[in-house]
Amino acid sequence: MIDEDGYFGERVAEQYDQSSSPLFQNDVIESTVSVLTELANGGRALELGVGTGRIALPLARRGVPVHGIELSRAMVARMRAKPGGDAVAVSIGDFATTTVDTKADGAFSLAYLVYNTIMNLTSQKAQVACFRNVAEHLEPGGCFVVEVMVPELRKLPAGQNIVPFHTSPTRWAYSVYDVTTQAMTCHYIEVSDEGRGEHREVPFRYVWPAELDLMARLAGLRLRDRWEGWTRKPFAEDSAQHVSVWEKPIS
Numbered sequence: 001m002i003d004e005d006g007y008f009g010e011r012v013a014e015q016y017d018q019s020s021s022p023l024f025q026n027d028v029i030e031s032t033v034s035v036l037t038e039l040a041n042g043g044r045a046l047e048l049g050v051g052t053g054r055i056a057l058p059l060a061r062r063g064v065p066v067h068g069i070e071l072s073r074a075m076v077a078r079m080r081a082k083p084g085g086d087a088v089a090v091s092i093g094d095f096a097t098t099t100v101d102t103k104a105d106g107a108f109s110l111a112y113l114v115y116n117t118i119m120n121l122t123s124q125k126a127q128v129a130c131f132r133n134v135a136e137h138l139e140p141g142g143c144f145v146v147e148v149m150v151p152e153l154r155k156l157p158a159g160q161n162i163v164p165f166h167t168s169p170t171r172w173a174y175s176v177y178d179v180t181t182q183a184m185t186c187h188y189i190e191v192s193d194e195g196r197g198e199h200r201e202v203p204f205r206y207v208w209p210a211e212l213d214l215m216a217r218l219a220g221l222r223l224r225d226r227w228e229g230w231t232r233k234p235f236a237e238d239s240a241q242h243v244s245v246w247e248k249p250i251s
């Protein structure tokens with residue numbers, strides 16, 4: 001299933017924007033883009049894992065110049081096919097290591113990594129490298145925003161390492177956890193009319209809020225805000241996800 005486009009090759013890309021996830025609803029996209037527009041503060045934005053432009057294109061429509069880094073040419077082709085799809089410049093590569101030349105247009109006031117995509121980096125080393133890479137692209141005072149789930153280990157009773165997260169007559173999905181490495185592999189099984197199943201799996205590395213704060217510190221960034229979501233509700237004990245904002249100090 002994995003090719004040069006990573007885990008988001010043509011078959012995933014062609015269905016990506018038909019997702020039933022609430023993250024594809026207009027009101028969620030609008031509130032995401034409103035927060036990001038404010039944080040960009042009149043400057044340029046860098047999206048890591050820009051995908052089909054779910055967020056980058058409406059952000060660009062608000063007047064924020066956006067540059068994307070993306071591994072999958074198939075996902076970028078879907079963005080290019082949308083109205084205004086050329087508005088976002090893209091560098092093809094791994095967002096943990098790919099650099100964007102900032103000499104001509106200046107450093108970024110905002111970098112963002114949404115929809116759990118930090119977890120697509122499957123080692124702590126790569127996640128740390130990502131923070132360092134972002135910090136090098138930010139101007140002093142600039143922000144890095146991450147939207148990611150809180151690891152669901154409370155759903156794991158002792159001796160169990162699997163959490164199902166979707167069951168319907170035609171689709172089953174579950175995560176397998178390795179609590180020693182923080183590896184989490186998601187398995188998706190589509191059941192056809194003939195009763196046959198097609199299986200796909202994607203590796204992730206789950207990561208804790210406090211661990212992200214440490215990665216940020218290693219990169220010279222400091223925590224500015226942590227919310228439960230884009231409505232800026234405070235992050236709390238029972239929050240299932242967080243939107244965290246770290247900033248690059250001015251001096």
Ligand SMILES: C[S@@+](CC[C@H](N)C(=O)[O-])C[C@H]1O[C@@H](n2cnc3c(N)ncnc32)[C@H](O)[C@@H]1O
Binds near residue numbers: 007049055071096
């Ligand atoms: C869940 S999608 C999110 C896409 C988009 N940010 C959004 O919110 O709709 C994750 C995207 O990140 C890309 N991606 C995953 N790992 C990557 C990496 N190491 N470097 C660059 N892109 C990566 C995938 O190809 C995919 O397009």
